[in-house]
Amino acid sequence: MKAPRCWSAGSARSTATSASSVWGASCTVVTPIASRLRSIAFDPSSERNIMNRRATPRPEYDTPTLVTQGNVTRHLWGDEESGRVGDEVLISSHELHALIFTLAPGGRFGHSPDNRTVFAADEVYAVLEGTIAVINPATGQTVRAETGDFVFFRRDTWHHGINWGEGPVRVLEFFSPPPAAGAASAYAKEQPYLARTLHGEPEAIGHWPMDRAELAGAATMTHLRLGDVRWRAEGDLQVGLVCSTEYLTVTWSKLLAGQRSLERSHEGDALVHLTRGELHVHTPDGNGPNWWRLLPGESLAIPRGFAYQMVNQSGAPIEAVIASAPGYLSGGAGG
Structure with missing residues (x-):
């Protein structure tokens, strides 16, 4: 294995x-x-x-x-x-x-x-x-x-x-x-x-x-459906807000070929689940691995406070479902 x-x-x-x-x-x-x-x-x-x-x-x-x-x-x-x-x-x-x-x-x-x-x-x-x-x-x-x-x-x-x-x-x-x-x-x-x-x-x-x-x-x-979500433009990252309550925020996100997200972190624990494409994620904090490659069906668990940046190095779009709980982005970046 x-x-x-x-x-x-x-x-x-x-x-x-x-x-x-x-x-x-x-x-x-x-x-x-x-x-x-x-x-x-x-x-x-x-x-x-x-x-x-x-x-x-x-x-x-x-x-x-x-x-x-x-x-x-x-x-x-x-x-x-x-x-x-x-x-x-x-x-x-x-x-x-x-x-x-x-x-x-x-x-x-x-x-x-x-x-x-x-x-x-x-x-x-x-x-x-x-x-x-x-x-x-x-x-x-x-x-x-x-x-x-x-x-x-x-x-x-x-x-x-x-x-x-x-x-x-x-x-x-x-x-x-x-x-x-x-x-x-x-x-x-x-x-x-x-x-x-x-x-x-x-x-x-x-x-x-x-x-x-x-x-x-x-x-x-x-x-x-995607036509029902509330849309946000977070740099290159296309974000569709599925739900955002006092306990849970879930988004559908997309990066086009060659694009990358802003560096971001969440107020609570988070999970990035890739549904389409090939995604790289940079996690600059800590002493462990800091460069991750996700294929469809794989997830990256991101504990509270860890920063990360999503990078699309491929020639095709990536799509992911991202959840964080509680709250959304740290540092007042949720506006």
Whole structure:
């Protein structure tokens, strides 16, 4: 297995450790030494372990770290009642939680007493591939999102997902406040259980499209395409604001061939996920690697306060989804 791709005065090395999967098989997790990945201790007596479930792993980083298919942390969420979903956990710090989940054709997830999908967090789904129906089973609101679309919802929104496409669906999920703040299962288990679910809005029958405004006003989820975002010109960087709350900011960003962003840093932890092209990132701070190469599907985790500059050295555009939590740019650069 190859070490993460980065170039600096000293090359990064990696170590491998063996862990058991939920099926009892052995898997290998590769941890770059240079990134100093911290594993948050898991306390068996904590309230997060009271339910019959396995807690999602929490990879957290001290320095900028490249996350690839070779070193990503994998986890199987759910049970027979809720459905099981394969997660690739990109970061789960005390400020930001991000993962990619995959649903096979015909796949779906719901909830169960042990795996409840209602959290004290703002969330964004960025559809990387395929078509997904995102459903609030408490109200019946259903959003059909395709590749390149986003779905945003705030705390206390129950949510289910169904693969409505002919192939797999892959979704990049951002979540803040994160599980480390008690906003996930620790919070969900304290909420009244949703026993009756709706997968369509009863109020729409006999009233659509005449009562469009009333139904829109009652919506708990927002479906956004690129035509719906708020645009910003940050030097060469084209920035589409998907959401910006007191807890979470998510943007879609683009650099044309030969362009570079301004040097920037965030008020909290951040993640850059490349969806198109070949991107280089310069991270001038710290003693570790400072020149990174990302290919589509790879991410760079950037801890709070670290500066970085995105550089497109290729002859084609790059596109990326970037999240930071909390806040956006440091030093009052968010205006």
